[in-house]
Amino acid sequence: MPDWLYHTLRFLHPFGMFLAFAAAPIALGSTKGGRRHVLAGQVFAAGMTLGAVAGIGLSLNHSPPAYALLYFGFITLFYVASGYLAPRIGRGSVDDYRWDRAATALGVAASVAMIWYGLLEFTARALIGEGVIYGGIGLAVAVNHARWRGPADPSRWRVEHLTSLTAAYQVVWFFVCALYIPVLPRAAQVLLPASVGVAAILWMRRRFGGTRSRVPLEALVS
Numbered sequence: 001m002p003d004w005l006y007h008t009l010r011f012l013h014p015f016g017m018f019l020a021f022a023a024a025p026i027a028l029g030s031t032k033g034g035r036r037h038v039l040a041g042q043v044f045a046a047g048m049t050l051g052a053v054a055g056i057g058l059s060l061n062h063s064p065p066a067y068a069l070l071y072f073g074f075i076t077l078f079y080v081a082s083g084y085l086a087p088r089i090g091r092g093s094v095d096d097y098r099w100d101r102a103a104t105a106l107g108v109a110a111s112v113a114m115i116w117y118g119l120l121e122f123t124a125r126a127l128i129g130e131g132v133i134y135g136g137i138g139l140a141v142a143v144n145h146a147r148w149r150g151p152a153d154p155s156r157w158r159v160e161h162l163t164s165l166t167a168a169y170q171v172v173w174f175f176v177c178a179l180y181i182p183v184l185p186r187a188a189q190v191l192l193p194a195s196v197g198v199a200a201i202l203w204m205r206r207r208f209g210g211t212r213s214r215v216p217l218e219a220l221v222s
Contacts, residue, residue, distance in 0.1 A: 001061045009054040009061075016051030020044045021172050041165075045084045048168050052076040068121075068131055071114035075138040076171050078107030082145055083164030089150045090157025097150035104146050111138035130190050134174065137198060141167050144205075159208040163201050170197030 020043075027040035056073035059066040081103035088096040118131020141163060148160055173193035177184055184192070 001057075006058075006061060009057045013051050013054035013058060016047045016049070016054060017172050017175055019047030020051065020169070021047075021176065023047060024169050024172070041084075044165070044168075045080050048076060048080045048172070052080070067117050068114070071110045071117065071131075072134065072171065074106055074110035075114065075134070076168060078103045078110065078138070078142060079164045079168035079171070082107070083161050083168060086157045086161035086164065090154040092151045092154065094151055100150065101146075104142055107138055107142035108146070111135045111142055114138065130174065130178075133190060133194050134171075137167065137170070137194060141201070156209070159205055162204045162208060166200050166204060167197060170194065170200075173197070 023040045023043040027037055027044055030036040030040060052073045055069050055076075059069035059073065082100055085093075085096045085100045085103070089100060112135070114131050114135030116135075118129045118133075118135055121129060121131060145160055145164065148156055170193050173196070174190070177189040177193055181189070
C-alpha cells in the first residue's frame with residue numbers, strides 16, 4: 001500500500017468514528033423525523049461507513065491481514081446499511097430491500113468468521129475476547145433482522161432501524177473504551193459497551209417491536 005494511502009486511511013478511520021460518535025447523541029435527542037434528526041443520522045451513517053471502510057483497508061495492509069479489524073469492519077457496514085435502509089424499505093422500496101438482504105448476508109458471514117477467529121485466538125489468559133462477544137452480537141442482530149419481510153411487513157421498519165444503528169453505536173463505544181480509556185481493565189473495555197448495547201437493543205425490540213411508528217416515513221427518506 002502506498003504511504004499516502006496508508007496515512008490517509010489512518011486519518012479517516014478515527015475521524016469517521018469520532019464524527020459518528022458526535023452525531024449520535026444529536027440524532028437520539030432530537031425530534032424523530034425532524035430536520036436535525038435526519039441530518040445527524042446521515043452524518044452518523046456517513047461517519048460509520050467512512051471509519052469502517054478505512055478500517056477494512058488498514059486491516060488488509062497487514063500480512064497476514066488483521067482479521068479481527070476486517071470482520072469488525074464488515075459487521076459495522078451491515079449495521080449501518082440495514083439501519084439506513086430500513087425507513088426506505090418501510091415505505092415499500094423493493095430495491096432497497098434487496099440491498100438490505102445482501103448486507104444481512106454479509107453481516108451473518110462476517111459475524112460467523114469473527115466468532116471462529118475469536119475461538120482460534122482463545123487462551124486461558126484471554127478468556128474474554130471481543131471476537132466471540134461482538135461476533136455473537138452481530139450474528140444475533142443479523143439473524144433477527146433476516147426474519148424481517150421488508151415491504152411485506154412495513155410496520156417493523158422502526159425497530160429494525162433502531163436495532164441496527166444502536167449496534168453500530170456500540171461498536172464506536174468499544175473502540176473508544178479500548179483505545180482511549182486505558183485505565184479500564186481489558187474485560188471492562190470489552191464487556192461494558194457490549195452489555196450496555198445489548199441491553200439497549202433488547203429494550204428497543206421489546207418496546208417498539210409490536211408497534212407502528214408515528215414518525216412519517218417521508219420525513220426520514222426525503
